[in-house]
Amino acid sequence: MNLNNLNPNVRNVEYAVRGEIAILAETLKDKLNKGENLPFNEITNINIGNPQQLKQKPITFFRQVSSLVENPDLLLDENREKVEALYPIDVIERAKKLVSSAGGSVGAYSHSMGIPYIRQQVAKFIEERDGYPADPEKIFLTAGASPAVQMILQCMIDKPNVGVMIPIPQYPLYTASLALFNSRAVPYYLNEEKAWGMDPNDLKEAIHKARQEGTDVRALVIINPGNPTGQCLSDENMKEIIEFCHRERLVLCADEVYQTNTYSEDLPFHSFKKILRSMGPDYEDFELFSFHSISKGVIGECGRRGGYVECVGIDPHIVEQMYKLASISLCPNVQGQIMVELMVNPPNPGEPSYDLYKKETDDIYHSLIRRSVKLYEAFNNLEGVTCSKAEGAMYLFPQIRLPARAIEAAKTAGKQPDAYYSLEMLKATGICVVPGSGFGQKDGTWHFRATFLPPEHTFDEFINLLKNFHEKFMDQHRD
Amino acid sequence: MNLNNLNPNVRNVEYAVRGEIAILAETLKDKLNKGENLPFNEITNINIGNPQQLKQKPITFFRQVSSLVENPDLLLDENREKVEALYPIDVIERAKKLVSSAGGSVGAYSHSMGIPYIRQQVAKFIEERDGYPADPEKIFLTAGASPAVQMILQCMIDKPNVGVMIPIPQYPLYTASLALFNSRAVPYYLNEEKAWGMDPNDLKEAIHKARQEGTDVRALVIINPGNPTGQCLSDENMKEIIEFCHRERLVLCADEVYQTNTYSEDLPFHSFKKILRSMGPDYEDFELFSFHSISKGVIGECGRRGGYVECVGIDPHIVEQMYKLASISLCPNVQGQIMVELMVNPPNPGEPSYDLYKKETDDIYHSLIRRSVKLYEAFNNLEGVTCSKAEGAMYLFPQIRLPARAIEAAKTAGKQPDAYYSLEMLKATGICVVPGSGFGQKDGTWHFRATFLPPEHTFDEFINLLKNFHEKFMDQHRD
Numbered sequence: 001m002n003l004n005n006l007n008p009n010v011r012n013v014e015y016a017v018r019g020e021i022a023i024l025a026e027t028l029k030d031k032l033n034k035g036e037n038l039p040f041n042e043i044t045n046i047n048i049g050n051p052q053q054l055k056q057k058p059i060t061f062f063r064q065v066s067s068l069v070e071n072p073d074l075l076l077d078e079n080r081e082k083v084e085a086l087y088p089i090d091v092i093e094r095a096k097k098l099v100s101s102a103g104g105s106v107g108a109y110s111h112s113m114g115i116p117y118i119r120q121q122v123a124k125f126i127e128e129r130d131g132y133p134a135d136p137e138k139i140f141l142t143a144g145a146s147p148a149v150q151m152i153l154q155c156m157i158d159k160p161n162v163g164v165m166i167p168i169p170q171y172p173l174y175t176a177s178l179a180l181f182n183s184r185a186v187p188y189y190l191n192e193e194k195a196w197g198m199d200p201n202d203l204k205e206a207i208h209k210a211r212q213e214g215t216d217v218r219a220l221v222i223i224n225p226g227n228p229t230g231q232c233l234s235d236e237n238m239k240e241i242i243e244f245c246h247r248e249r250l251v252l253c254a255d256e257v258y259q260t261n262t263y264s265e266d267l268p269f270h271s272f273k274k275i276l277r278s279m280g281p282d283y284e285d286f287e288l289f290s291f292h293s294i295s296k297g298v299i300g301e302c303g304r305r306g307g308y309v310e311c312v313g314i315d316p317h318i319v320e321q322m323y324k325l326a327s328i329s330l331c332p333n334v335q336g337q338i339m340v341e342l343m344v345n346p347p348n349p350g351e352p353s354y355d356l357y358k359k360e361t362d363d364i365y366h367s368l369i370r371r372s373v374k375l376y377e378a379f380n381n382l383e384g385v386t387c388s389k390a391e392g393a394m395y396l397f398p399q400i401r402l403p404a405r406a407i408e409a410a411k412t413a414g415k416q417p418d419a420y421y422s423l424e425m426l427k428a429t430g431i432c433v434v435p436g437s438g439f440g441q442k443d444g445t446w447h448f449r450a451t452f453l454p455p456e457h458t459f460d461e462f463i464n465l466l467k468n469f470h471e472k473f474m475d476q477h478r479d
Numbered sequence: 480m481n482l483n484n485l486n487p488n489v490r491n492v493e494y495a496v497r498g499e500i501a502i503l504a505e506t507l508k509d510k511l512n513k514g515e516n517l518p519f520n521e522i523t524n525i526n527i528g529n530p531q532q533l534k535q536k537p538i539t540f541f542r543q544v545s546s547l548v549e550n551p552d553l554l555l556d557e558n559r560e561k562v563e564a565l566y567p568i569d570v571i572e573r574a575k576k577l578v579s580s581a582g583g584s585v586g587a588y589s590h591s592m593g594i595p596y597i598r599q600q601v602a603k604f605i606e607e608r609d610g611y612p613a614d615p616e617k618i619f620l621t622a623g624a625s626p627a628v629q630m631i632l633q634c635m636i637d638k639p640n641v642g643v644m645i646p647i648p649q650y651p652l653y654t655a656s657l658a659l660f661n662s663r664a665v666p667y668y669l670n671e672e673k674a675w676g677m678d679p680n681d682l683k684e685a686i687h688k689a690r691q692e693g694t695d696v697r698a699l700v701i702i703n704p705g706n707p708t709g710q711c712l713s714d715e716n717m718k719e720i721i722e723f724c725h726r727e728r729l730v731l732c733a734d735e736v737y738q739t740n741t742y743s744e745d746l747p748f749h750s751f752k753k754i755l756r757s758m759g760p761d762y763e764d765f766e767l768f769s770f771h772s773i774s775k776g777v778i779g780e781c782g783r784r785g786g787y788v789e790c791v792g793i794d795p796h797i798v799e800q801m802y803k804l805a806s807i808s809l810c811p812n813v814q815g816q817i818m819v820e821l822m823v824n825p826p827n828p829g830e831p832s833y834d835l836y837k838k839e840t841d842d843i844y845h846s847l848i849r850r851s852v853k854l855y856e857a858f859n860n861l862e863g864v865t866c867s868k869a870e871g872a873m874y875l876f877p878q879i880r881l882p883a884r885a886i887e888a889a890k891t892a893g894k895q896p897d898a899y900y901s902l903e904m905l906k907a908t909g910i911c912v913v914p915g916s917g918f919g920q921k922d923g924t925w926h927f928r929a930t931f932l933p934p935e936h937t938f939d940e941f942i943n944l945l946k947n948f949h950e951k952f953m954d955q956h957r958d
Contacts, residue, residue, distance in 0.1 A: 001730060001766060002794045005697075007637045010800055015807050026590075052584035060552065063586075067550035070542050074565065085561055086553065105531035107542075107780040111505075143622060143784070146808050154659075158486045176807045180633075218484075251480060287480060301586040303813035305622070315481045321489055328494050328655045329625050334782035335814040 012179045015172055016438025021422055022047055025432040032430075040430035044462045046450045047432040049227075049394045051300030054453045059299060059360050061091065061353040062342045068095035069106050069338060075099065088352040098338050106334045112327035114141025114308070115334070118341045122308055125344035130274035138311040138319060141340055143332045144302075145257050145291040148309035150177050151325055152253065152289050155318060156218055157183040163215035165206060165250070167198070169397065169439035169447070171227045186210040186217055189442060192399065195388045196229035200240040207248055219251040220244075225258040225269070225392025228439050228449035230372075232267035232391040238275045242283065251287040257307070258393040260297040263369045267391050273312055288312040294339045296394065298364040306336025306343075371452040371459060372396070378463040379450075382470045394451050397436070402446055406477035418446040424473060429465040491658045494651055495917025500901055501526055504911040511909075519909035523941045525929045526911040528706075528873045530779030533932045538778060538839050540570065540832040541821045547574035548585050548817060554578065567831040577817055585813045591806035593620025593787070594813070597820045601787055604823035609753035617790040617798060620819055622811045623781075624736050624770040627788035629656050630804055631732065631768055634797060635697055636662040642694035644685060644729070646677070648876060648918035648926070650706045665689040665696055668921060671878065674867045675708035679719040686727055698730040699723075704737040704748070704871025707918050707928035709851075711746035711870040717754045721762065730766040736786070737872040739776040742848050746870050752791055767791040773818045775873065777843040785815025785822075850931040850938060851875070857942045858929075861949045873930050876915070881925055885956035897925040903952060908944040 003011065029043045045053060052058060064087050068074055074083045075096055083092060101117035102110060113119065119136035126134035142148040150173075153164065163184035166174045170187075178185045188206040190196040203220075210217050222241060224233045233241075245252045254272040262269045273290055276283055293307035311319055326332075346361075347353040372390040379387040379398040387398035402410075402417050410420030418435035426432050436447030454462060482490065508522045524532060531537060543566055547553055553562045554575055562571060580596035581589060592598065598615035605613035621627040629652075632643065642663035645653045649666075657664045667685040669675045682699075689696050701720060703712045712720075724731045733751040741748045752769055755762055772786035790798055805811075825840075826832040851869040858866040858877040866877035881889075881896050889899030897914035905911050915926030933941060 001635060001697075001797045003796050003800075005637055006797065006800060007634055010634050010804060013803060013807070015803055048588065050588045053582055053587035055583065058551070058584060058586050063549050063551070067546045067553070070549060071546035072537070072542070073539065074546070079565070082561075082564055086558070086565070102782070103532055104534065105537060105782075107537050107782050108532035109527065109529045109774075109781040143812060144809065150808075155486055155489050156480060158484055173807060180804075180807075218480075295588075302588040303581070303584075303586050303810060305810075305812040317482050318480045318485065321482075321485060324492060324494055325489060325659075328492070328652060328659075329629075330623065331782060331784075333622060333784040333812045333815055336812060 009180050009182045013176045014179070014438075015176045016434055019438065021419070021426055021432060021434065024423070025426060028426070028430065038430070039428060040465065042430055044429075044431045044454055044458070046452070046454060047434045049296060049451050049453065050302050051453050052302065055455050056300050056364065056453065057360070058301065059357060061347055061357045062299065062301070062339060064088070064091040064353075065094050065098065065342055066335065066338060068092065069099050072099065072105070090347060090351045090353050098341060102334055106338065108334075110331045110334055110337065112331050113139070113323060114332055114337050118337050121341050121345050122310075126271075126273065126310060130271055130277065132274065132277040134310060138314070139308055140311070140322065140326060141306070141308050141332045141337045143305035143307070143336055144295060145255065145293040145307040145309070146173055148291050148307060149173060149253065149255070151322060152309065153177050153181055153183075154325070155321060156251065157181045159216070160184075161214055161216050163210050163217045164253075165203070165217060165220040167221065167223060167226070169228050169436065169441055170221070171223060171255070172438055174221050175440070184210070184215050186215060187440060190226070190229055190231070192388070192442070192445070195391070196226055196231040196397075198233070198237060198241070200244055203241070203244050217248070217250065219253055221253045221255065222272070223255040224272075225261055227255075227258065227393050228395045228397045228434075230388065230390035230393045230395055230397065232262055232264060232269065234267065235270055235275060238270065238272060239279065242272065242276055242279060242286065246283060246286055251289065254288060254290045256290055257293040257296045259292065261368070261394060262392040263372060264391045269392070273310065276312070284313070286313050289314070294336065294343050297343070298361045298368070299339070299343055301339050304336050304339050305333060306339045308340055367456050368394070368452065371456055374459050375450065375452045375463070378467065382467065383474050385470070390452070394453060395449050396452060397439075397447050397449050399445055399447050403474065403477045403479045405479055406473070409477060418448055421446070421473065422448050425466070425469055428469045428472070429462070431462055431466055488659050488661045492655045493658070493917075494655045495913055498917065500898070500905055500911060500913065503902070504905060507905070507909065517909070518907060519944065521909055523908075523910045523933055523937070525931070525933060526913045528775060528930050528932065529781050530932050531781065534934050535779050535843060535932065536839070537780065538836060540826055540836045541778065541780070541818060543567070543570040543832075544573050544577065544821055545814065545817060547571065548578050551578065551584070569826060569830045569832050577820060581813055585817065587813075589810045589813055589816065591810050592618070592802060593811055593816050597816050600820050600824050601789075605752065605789060609750055609756065611753065611756040613789060617793070618787055619790070619801060619805060620785070620787050620811045620816045622784035622786070622815055623774060624734065624772040624786040624788070625652055627770050627786060628652060628732065628734070630801060631788065632656050632660055632662075633804070634800060635730065636660045638695070639663075640693055640695050642689050642696045644682070644696060644699040646700065646702060646705070648707050648915065648920055649700070650702060650734070651917055653700055654919070663689070663694050665694060666919065669705070669708055669710070671867070671921070671924070674870070675705055675710035675876075677712070677716060677720070679723055682720070682723050696727070696729065698732055700732045700734065701751070702734040703751075704740055706734075706737065706872050707874045707876045707913075709867065709869035709872045709874050709876065711741055711743060711748065713746065714749055714754060717749065717751060718758065721751065721755055721758060721765065725762060725765055730768065733767060733769045735769055736772040736775045738771065740847070740873060741871040742851060743870045748871070752789065755791070763792070765792050768793070773815065773822050776822070777840045777847070778818070778822055780818050783815050783818050784812060785818045787819055846935050847873070847931065850933075850935055853938050854929065854931045854942070857945065861946065862953050864949075869931070873932060874928050875931060876918075876926050876928050878924055878926050882953065882956045882958045884958055885952070888956060897927055900925070900952065901927050904945070904948055907948045907951070908941070910941055910945055
């Protein structure tokens, strides 16, 4: 095997979130660990939404249950007293319930769609969230949202001229997967001037152009709240998107993994399922996939790999084919499934674990808001940088207006200007971001994505490093 | 989306291990749970290698560590006393080490190839097993062996006439994945008369025939110990296979997930890597992937999804491309990674957990041997049934010679004869097996796969059910 006979679709995949800059960050981290002298003392990974890597404490209730389900001996009556010294009663009861739902052991393969009891809990959560029924037999538990997205794209793409509409900027999972399955990304642009909102006319133009080019457009991906752009869609905007997809006979893929990361009271999260159902019987045949995950929110259990996709209005034969695909990989990991159950069914008021759960989640949530504002203000104070406020998600996506000499220097280095800027930033400060070119952006504009996830007490320091770097960079490359 | 515009490769996938019969078994289980009256009291799932579903107790040391890593509060000094009342010291130390190797939390995304420390432990394990060096940078931790196999096939297949040699009978992951990636399975037959051994002349014939048909044969899959056939290869046979692949310039994919499931003193497990390295410098450019998993052995942590693939002699550019693919899914689940570490680095003699670990693993191992022999004898006592002894793995693959009237009845029912037999068995006894047609078999022969994993004390009862069913079935269909 070599690059000449490698699957060309694999070769064509680009995935910048873990690309050159992230790899250099790893190398620099190794150097620091070995005691090498660098201009900074640590790597600040604001390139990736990985809260617990950045010291976000896991939610105690979730981890207590996860811990107990692993150790069946502790659930035996003979150990009850010792265990009660360490775990609240509701944790013990929940762990017993979950082990029993897994057929007696969390080490056994489960149903390929996920443990039926947990899918029932997910359906109940969706019903309570939206006010409309949900069917556990239409829910697949998955190892995070990414494999769910890939499974659906893989089913959808039956020839190379199939296209899927994706927002630009986008989370690169979508372009990477479309490249892997040898199909076409049909871009529609989010409007930076309108806080990364979406204009339905742009959708029309984009699909029109794609069809003229012979693309068989099948689906539209929307990320709400947005990644990397942080916007939250209004109900009105969501209706327009649904109407557009309905008119154009597109399947809607709603990436709703940031549904609890909303920071503006004017823009609370509503799911596409809820808006769809509110539009009445004309939309009964509408096809929607909605994705959720344990990696985001205030949970941040990324490494565990858990999530789900709900299939709404999807042909039962397609659901059956998805089940067949899922069964080749046997089952999603049970530890991820269990965290999905905990996410959709957290402690209730009055239960022993509730107060701590409430305090922990509130603290993280409010700190996220403070951190997002602080970083947003810092970016807007940099020369040539403008940045929209994060209405949701975990990221800011500032635009940097680079001097012509910087763009020239990037060209000489064989890099995109924003990649060049981001690399220089990493080398000078240890701060690792993802250049906008990894997500897509309007031609001639340059951005980068930064999470606001580092611990709150470190913000002043790394913002200061960033500010000094930026000033120096602009001075060095001034026209 | 509907069956007409579904990706035809998805439609063409067949995956019998979780096919019609397994689905009926689920339905019958639901009926039993609802109190319905059926001719049996429980479903005996001997269709799938899922030890803990069948009450195999997890290994205490493994689960204690898994439990502790989940609960960072228990690792704090202030809780030390309470925790020592429940966990041995070596468990506590190991948990601390693993949490630290995961960057402080098992909830964070790890490196996309897996936690570097754990890959180092895997390399050390391989070195000690084989006596030859292993490189942690050539090891990918994965969510079980299946996604590792799929990742490699996906890289390898660059056009539809690419073919991969697979044993028949085979584990259907291989045919399913080859269908999904739109390429050709090139079958070579294992020889039932020689206890499912392999004749290198058959390999030559198979590749010759495939090439004549225009197939560009790229790789050969071998499963050792065998699934579903249970054979263990001799060193001599392994050398012949390596020589064949070397001569024909094939990549060797060695599915070695059953490496600790060997039951014959004459046929101990040797890895293909070890045999390859023993063949000297002529074979330095040989390309080998070796797969391992936490799902099998005496561990049986299937639901956790953990495993690894070692890339031997693979072009570094290909390894880089695999890393890119792995990074789209971010990382293999950390809980699976941790179990891989425990598998390759179990307690040592003298450590507090050693005695219990040794007893538990020995007990399971010896019981597996007893159970395999018991089921083997039972099968060979059935009219028209012959069965090879399991030298390894977890399965028996008996051949059933069905009367012409049974074959006729199957035809009328629109089923393969072995599927018909297996369905009738399920309906009469609650025993769920997988028909041989799901694995492939010589034309005109019929088999089924059965695990010998149910609890030892249940063997007499289900063997008796099986015997009664078989006698009745043969009587009813006697020519």
